[in-house]
Amino acid sequence: MFSPHPVGHVRSPYTSTQQIPKGLGAKHDAEGILEILSQFEAGLKDIEGFSHIVVIWVFDRVEGFELLGTPPCDNRQHGVFATRSPRRPNPIGLTTVELVRREGLSLHVRGVDMLDGTPILDLKPYLSNIPAERLRRGWLDEAVARQEK
């Protein structure tokens, strides 16, 4: 395997998990900054051409994991791999953000759901999507349907 090391950190308005919108219909439009470490600056060349970026990051304030959990938007247990729970076997988070602008080592983005200071492991360009009509979302769609009743 490998030893993860940060390539940068997230500047976010959230300093505690309670502040982060959760559950069904939660809007993620908070603005933040991805501050990349100077030794990785060359790796950002041409990133400003992409409207959206996938951020791979670390749940650095979580200890341990649970294979079954009850998400905030449901009252039933689901497997960790069928949820976005932070308590995962490898504490890796994934967020797609909109790139608003780049200023040198600072990527100003919209849609952060990480805590302030979160270590970033990788950035990748968002290249393509799965058309909405092909998506099925299992328990999540069921929870939405129950809520709408």
Added chain:
Amino acid sequence: MFSPHPVGHVRSPYTSTQQIPKGLGAKHDAEGILEILSQFEAGLKDIEGFSHIVVIWVFDRVEGFELLGTPPCDNRQHGVFATRSPRRPNPIGLTTVELVRREGLSLHVRGVDMLDGTPILDLKPYLSNIPAERLRRGWLDEAVARQEK
């Protein structure tokens, strides 16, 4: 940080990187199996309700990284964070696959682009997409346009 450990491995038709479709218009419809380790079985509960899964994995046969590289689909250099190059500061790969069916610990999927035996770090449900009309893809769209001329 944390010490990454596999939660499973990919069974794929690809045993060398030369076999993996690359470049503009490459189709990723190869079928494969995500074999999850038995100690993580409970974490799969309800995953079969999702049509698509995001797989986070390790480029375990890559040594070192390059901040600038020339992708197979272009003749210009781009920063590693603006490409899907395997030679990354943290050797983490990301692939969205279609879940065809689950058989116990085996997830039969379509759209693998990993080598056979690749360690899996995490699975997450694919929940939502960025509408195509909102996507800009910088150098990649420029390379497509040049090729179409």
